[in-house]
Structures are given as structure tokens and as C-alpha cells.
Amino acid sequence: MSQFKSEFFNLMLERGFYNQCTNEGGFDSYLYECEKSGKPAVGYLGSDPTGDSLHVGHIVPLMMMRWFQKCGHKPLTLVGGATARIGDPSGKDKLRPFLDEATLQHNIEGLKKSFGKFLKFGDGANDAVMVDNWDWFKDINYLAFLRDIGTYYSVNRMLTMDSVKTRLEREQPMSFLEFNYMLLQGYDFCELYKQYGCRAQIAGSDQWGNITSGTELGRRKYDVELFGFTSPIITDSNGKKMGKSEGNAVWINEEKLPAYDYYQYFRNIGDAEVGKCLRIYTDLPIDEIRRLEALQDKEINEAKKILAFEATKICRGEEEAAAAQKTATHVFELKRTGELLKFLDWEVYDDNKYLIDVLMELQLTSSRGEGRRFIKQNAVKINDILVTDELYKIQPNDLINGEAKVQLGKKKFGGIRITK
RNA sequence: GGAGGGGUGGCAGAGCGGUCAAAUGCAACGGACUGUAAAUCCGUCGACUUUAGUCUACGAAGGUUCAAAUCCUUCCCCCUCCA
Numbered sequence: 001m002s003q004f005k006s007e008f009f010n011l012m013l014e015r016g017f018y019n020q021c022t023n024e025g026g027f028d029s030y031l032y033e034c035e036k037s038g039k040p041a042v043g044y045l046g047s048d049p050t051g052d053s054l055h056v057g058h059i060v061p062l063m064m065m066r067w068f069q070k071c072g073h074k075p076l077t078l079v080g081g082a083t084a085r086i087g088d089p090s091g092k093d094k095l096r097p098f099l100d101e102a103t104l105q106h107n108i109e110g111l112k113k114s115f116g117k118f119l120k121f122g123d124g125a126n127d128a129v130m131v132d133n134w135d136w137f138k139d140i141n142y143l144a145f146l147r148d149i150g151t152y153y154s155v156n157r158m159l160t161m162d163s164v165k166t167r168l169e170r171e172q173p174m175s176f177l178e179f180n181y182m183l184l185q186g187y188d189f190c191e192l193y194k195q196y197g198c199r200a201q202i203a204g205s206d207q208w209g210n211i212t213s214g215t216e217l218g219r220r221k222y223d224v225e226l227f228g229f230t231s232p233i234i235t236d237s238n239g240k241k242m243g244k245s246e247g248n249a250v251w252i253n254e255e256k257l258p259a260y261d262y263y264q265y266f267r268n269i270g271d272a273e274v275g276k277c278l279r280i281y282t283d284l285p286i287d288e289i290r291r292l293e294a295l296q297d298k299e300i301n302e303a304k305k306i307l308a309f310e311a312t313k314i315c316r317g318e319e320e321a322a323a324a325q326k327t328a329t330h331v332f333e334l335k336r337t338g339e340l341l342k343f344l345d346w347e348v349y350d351d352n353k354y355l356i357d358v359l360m361e362l363q364l365t366s367s368r369g370e371g372r373r374f375i376k377q378n379a380v381k382i383n384d385i386l387v388t389d390e391l392y393k394i395q396p397n398d399l400i401n402g403e404a405k406v407q408l409g410k411k412k413f414g415g416i417r418i419t420k
Numbered sequence: 421g422g423a424g425g426g427g428u429g430g431c432a433g434a435g436c437g438g439u440c441a442a443a444u445g446c447a448a449c450g451g452a453c454u455g456u457a458a459a460u461c462c463g464u465c466g467a468c469u470u471u472a473g474u475c476u477a478c479g480a481a482g483g484u485u486c487a488a489a490u491c492c493u494u495c496c497c498c499c500u501c502c503a
Contacts, residue, residue, distance in 0.1 A: 270458055299455095367467065368467090369468070373450080373464060374450065376450095409450060409451090411456060
């Protein structure tokens with residue numbers, strides 16, 4: 001009945017992760033043999049430590065790795081310490097300042113944390129392992145690299161690669177460093193093959209060129225078939241990439257984004273995306289997903305709640321997910337202030353406090369002018385009562401039992417609390 | 421090294437001495453309608469005070485002018501062609 005032999009391939013197909021593979025039949029058979037014999041296949045996922053956390057846009061390959069591991073295989077997570085050290089010049093007018101050692105270390109720790117949410121690290125046969133390409137690039141000799149690796153690449157062919165071609169067509173600057181990127185990544189792949197027997201690379205479809213660079217190098221230099229497997233780019237119904245909310249990235253690590261906001265991101269997903277997102281961002285069995293995505297109209301909100309809860313659970317843990325859900329219920333269904341929302345703690349009532357300042361202190365607005373604008377636009381409420389006066393000051397009777405709920409727009413809340 | 425073109429708000433991209441806090445599009449945000457969705461419509465989108473102003477902004481630093489994103493000088497960076 002199944003189209004593929006290996007569990008991994010079938011899962012990927014069923015859940016919408018499968019976009020392209022360098023050798024579908026070959027990789028499937030290889031994985032099947034591994035699964036049957038109980039000997040884990042090794043695959044890797046790469047990421048440059050340019051930031052200190054991954055975000056929702058990175059989840060797709062992370063989830064692929066998660067399933068890869070669940071199928072009994074061994075994931076390697078590669079951080080590009082080497083490339084980050086020289087600074088990635090992509091798409092910018094100015095060369096970015098090189099990352100210093102401390103930032104780099106901080107970023108690598110952050111990525112490790114992000115990876116850890118999705119994969120199990122350790123010493124077991126199929127536990128994930130973190131590797132850094134700095135380890136093999138730091139001592140490399142330029143001439144040796146040119147001779148050993150450079151001979152296998154044809155510039156004619158490199159110029160036809162999508163990543164290069166589009167850049168040239170758009171007349172965007174492209175440094176020699178970037179041009180070399182695919183060689184570095186190809187080398188990574190082969191190095192992981194040599195060190196760990198890694199034969200698979202899993203990534204987003206934008207990495208296709210870099211992946212084939214590795215598989216071709218493997219074939220030419222080591223006479224081994226390496227496999228590349230990519231996911232489609234996940235977009236919402238408007239064709240925009242996923243991962244941004246209110247102009248900010250939706251971060252994986254908790255110090256960058258509260259669990260409640262993470263939850264809300266998934267809660268607010270479009271109707272058309274529910275099924276797709278359930279498949280990609282949760283571990284729920286496919287039958288359950290089929291049932292949920294069949295829900296219509298208002299009922300689809302139940303599916304969204306489950307999506308948000310399950311997605312948050314993977315990334316932030318069950319407790320945080322439950323708390324976020326509870327807060328959401330309080331705020332939206334019971335119309336009460338949730339426990340997790342930000343409070344301004346006052347020792348005593350201040351009779352000379354402008355609402356626009358309160359909004360700023362709650363970090364709901366970034367300037368007093370913005371606060372005024374919001375009030376003018378009927379966006380601000382105190383305890384569900386609309387405020388129309390731009391220069392409104394907090395009144396004593398706003399504080400019910402020592403608490404006042406401040407609302408901006410439909411979804412942003414904060415509170416004032418008298419502590420004494 | 422030579423010749424030409426260019427660097428403008430989150431992005432794209434007009435403006436080329438005053439009427440420019442800078443057109444337009446996208447993104448974002450608020451309101452209406454809803455289901456904490458989508459679509460649609462209306463509005464907002466530098467800061468401070470207020471509706472009249474003030475300050476800081478058009479790669480960087482100087483200069484010309486009553487007045488500069490717009491002209492001049494130097495510097496930095498990018499693109500194209502030539503060497």
C-alpha cells in the first residue's frame with residue numbers, strides 16, 4: 001500500500017515534508033535497509049550561528065530531523081562556526097562586522113538549545129550529535145583545499161546554480177566568499193561522511209544547490225553516493241514565508257519570546273493552513289490530523305487550539321503550553337486578564353499617571369505619540385471600557401480590587417497592580 | 421588603474437534648490453465586519469508637544485545659499501564596461 005519502503009519516506013510524504021530527493025529510490029532503499037537491520041542511518045542538518053536562536057522558519061527541517069530520529073536514525077546538527085567567523089555577506093550593501101569569539105560562542109549555545117527542543121542529544125546509537133565545521137576548517141590549508149576540492153568544481157556549472165544565477169541577474173553584489181559557499185558546504189558533507197558515515201543531508205529547498213555540491217563531491221572524490229532530501233518552502237495562503245508575527249520573528253528559545261506569544265502565533269494561523277501546519281508542526285498521528293482538518297467554520301478553532309498547544313508543547317514543554325492555553329482562554333473566552341500577561345506593579349496608586357505612559361511601560365507602544373494615535377483610533381480599553389481621551393490619567397476606580405486591565409487592540413494586554 | 425551609473429524610511433522605488441518628514445507599492449499596525457481566521461473597506465505608519473509648531477532624518481564629513489535629499493569638495497561603499 002505504501003509508496004515507499006522506509007518508514008521515514010512514508011512519513012515525510014504523508015506529512016507534506018517531501019519536496020525533492022537526489023535519488024528517491026536509492027535513499028529509500030538505504031533507509032529501509034538501515035531500519036530493518038536496526039543500524040541507524042546518519043543524516044545532518046546545517047545552520048550558521050548568525051543569531052542566538054532559531055525561529056519558526058527553521059522548524060520544517062528541524063521536524064524532519066525529529067522524525068528521522070524517531071525512525072531510529074542518527075541526526076547530526078552542524079553549526080557553521082567557520083562561515084560565521086568570516087562573516088556572511090549575503091544580500092547586504094555593507095560587509096557585516098565579523099562576529100567576535102564571545103558572540104559566536106553565545107550564538108552556538110543558543111542554537112544548541114534550539115536544536116535540543118526537537119532532537120534528543122546524547123551518546124546513544126541514534127542520539128543527536130552537534131558538530132562545528134570550524135573543527136575541520138580552522139587548520140585547512142588554502143592551496144591544499146584548492147587542489148583537493150577545487151579541481152572537482154566547474155565554474156561554468158556553478159554559474160548556472162540558482163543561488164548564483166539569481167544574484168547575478170539581479171545585479172546584486174556577490175563576493176568570492178559567497179561564491180565559495182557551496183564548496184565549503186560540499187566539503188562539510190564529505191567530512192561528515194568520513195567522520196560519522198553520514199550519507200544524508202536534510203534541509204529546505206533553497207539549499208538544493210549546496211546539497212548537490214556535496215553529493216557530487218562525494219561521488220567524484222570518495223566514490224560514494226550521498227543523499228540530499230529537501231522540504232518545500234512553507235508559505236501561508238498569501239504565499240508569504242512563515243515565521244513572522246507583528247514584524248518580529250517567532251523565536252524558538254524562551255528568552256527571546258514568551259510561550260504565550262509562541263502559542264498565539266499558531267493559534268492565529270489561517271484556516272487554509274490548519275491541516276498543513278498540524279502535519280508539519282505537531283507530532284499528532286495522521287488520523288487525528290485528518291479528523292481535525294475536516295472541521296468547518298467555527299469548529300476549526302478547536303483544531304487551531306490543538307495545533308497551538310501541540311506546537312508549543314514540542315518547543316516549550318507541556319507545562320508552558322498548558323499555561324499559554326489557559327491564558328488565552330482567560331483573555332479571549334472569559335475576558336479576564338491572564339496570569340501570564342505583563343503587569344505593572346505599583347506600590348501605591350499614582351493619581352498623575354498618563355495612560356500613554358502606562359502603555360509605554362507595558363511595552364505595548366514605543367512612543368507617546370504612538371499611544372495617542374492608538375487612543376485616537378479607538379484601540380485602547382481599560383477594563384473593557386473604551387478610552388477616548390488622549391490625555392487620560394489612570395483613575396482610582398479603574399483599579400478593581402487593586403487591578404486594572406489595559407488592552408491595546410484585540411490581542412495585546414497588560415495590567416496594573418497595586419502591591420500594597 | 422580608466423570610463424560611466426548609483427547609495428533615499430522595514431523592503432522595493434520616486435524626488436534632483438524651497439510647496440519634502442519625503443510620491444507610490446509591499447510589509448506592518450489600529451478600526452469596522454467576523455470565528456483571536458481569510459477576504460473586503462476605512463485609517464495610521466520619525467520623535468516631542470499639539471493641531472500650530474519644534475527637533476532629528478535622504479552613505480560620511482565639510483562647503484555654497486535666505487533656503488539643500490536635491491548644487492560643490494573630499495572620503496567610504498556598490499554596479500556595469502574597459503585595462
